Amino acid sequence: xxxxxxxxxxxxxxxxxxxxxxxxxxxxxxxxxxxxxxxxxxxxxxxxxxxxxxxxxxxxxxxxxxxxxxxxxxxxxxxxxxxxxxxxxxxxxxxxxxxxxxxxxxxxxxxxxxxx
Amino acid sequence: xxxxxxxxxxxxxxxxxxxxxxxxxxxxxxxxxxxxxxxxxxxxxxxxxxxxxxxxxxxxxxxxxxxxxxxxxxxxxxxxxxxxxxxxxxxxxxxxxxxxxxxxxxxxx
Numbered sequence: 043x044x045x046x047x048x049x050x051x052x053x054x055x056x057x058x059x060x061x062x063x064x065x066x067x068x069x070x071x072x073x074x075x076x077x078x079x080x081x082x083x084x085x086x087x088x089x090x091x092x093x094x095x096x097x098x099x100x101x102x103x104x105x106x107x108x109x110x111x112x113x114x115x116x117x118x119x120x121x122x123x124x125x126x127x128x129x130x131x132x133x134x135x136x137x138x139x140x141x142x143x144x145x146x147x148x149x150x151x152x153x154x155x156x157x158x
Numbered sequence: 159x160x161x162x163x164x165x166x167x168x169x170x171x172x173x174x175x176x177x178x179x180x181x182x183x184x185x186x187x188x189x190x191x192x193x194x195x196x197x198x199x200x201x202x203x204x205x206x207x208x209x210x211x212x213x214x215x216x217x218x219x220x221x222x223x224x225x226x227x228x229x230x231x232x233x234x235x236x237x238x239x240x241x242x243x244x245x246x247x248x249x250x251x252x253x254x255x256x257x258x259x260x261x262x263x264x265x266x267x
Contacts, residue, residue, distance in 0.1 A: 075255060084164075084246060085201070085257040100254055132200055146192065147255070149200035 044069045046150035048133050054156045055123055063118045063153050065133030073136040074116040075100070075147065076108065078129040085132065091116055123157040130154050160185045162249050164258035172266050175237050179261045181247030182229040189250040191223055191230050196244040196260070204232070204245075237265045 046067045055061055067074065075090035077100075087100030091110040105127055107119040116135075120127060131154075134147040162183045171177055183191065190208045194201035205214040207223035207230060214221050218237075223230045234241055244260040 077257075082259055084259040085248070087255050087257075090255070101256065146203035146206060147201075149202075151200055 046133055046135050046148050048150040048153050050153060051151060052154050056158055057124055058122050061120050061123060063131060065116045065150060066114050067135040069135060071135035071137050073138045075134045076118045077132045079132060080129050125157050128155060128157050160251055160256060162247055162256050162258040164247050164261050166261060168262040170264045171237055173238060176235045177237060177263060179232040179245050181258055183249045185249050185251035185256060187251050192248045193221055193232050194246040196246055201246055239265050239267055241265050
C-alpha cells in the first residue's frame with residue numbers, strides 16, 4: 043500500500059531532551075516536507091527536500107533540523123525541544139521535481155508532540 | 159510578506175445547502191494552488207489549479223482560480239454531513255508550500 047508513515051504517533055517529552063520523528067514513504071517520491079499544525083494557524087512548513095541531500099527551510103525552521111540521506115526517509119530532529127514546539131506534526135511527500143509545478147502531496151498520519 | 163488567507167474561518171450550514179469557500183493569496187512566485195480536506199486525520203487532496211488549469215470539478219465539488227484577483231473559490235453543492243471538515247488552501251511559492259488557516263465547515267442534518 044502506497045503510504046507515508048511517521049513514528050512515533052504520540053510523544054510527550056521534557057524540555058531539552060533531543061528527539062527524532064521519523065518519516066518514510068514507499069512511493070519513490072522526490073519531494074518531502076515537514077509541517078506543523080497549530081490551532082488557528084493552519085499548516086506551516088518547517089523544512090522541505092526536493093531530492094536526496096537537498097533540503098531547504100520553510101516558514102518556521104527555527105529549532106528543527108532535517109536530513110535526507112535516502113530518498114524514502116526524511117527525519118525531523120529537535121535538538122533541544124521547548125514547550126513552544128508542542129504541536130501536531132505532519133510529514134508529506136509528492137512526486138514533484140525541481141522546476142516543475144507541484145503534484146498533490148500525500149500526508150502521513152501525524153505526530154502529536156507535547157513538550158513539558 | 160507572502161500570505162494565504164481563507165474566509166470564512168468557520169461556517170455552519172444545513173444539509174442540501176451550497177457553500178462557497180474563499181482563498182486569497184499574495185506570494186512571490188506562484189506556481190499552483192491546492193485545496194485539501196482535513197477531517198480528524200491528515201489532509202487529503204482535492205484539487206490542484208495552475209495557470210493552465212483554472213477550473214476543476216469532481217462530483218459536488220468544484221474550484222476556480224482567478225489569477226487576476228489572486229484568489230480561488232471552492233464550491234460544494236448539496237452539502238452532506240460527511241462534508242464536515244476543515245478545508246485548507248495551499249499555494250506553492252517556488253519550493254515553499256504556504257497554507258491558509260483553513261475554513262471549518264459544519265454541515266448539520
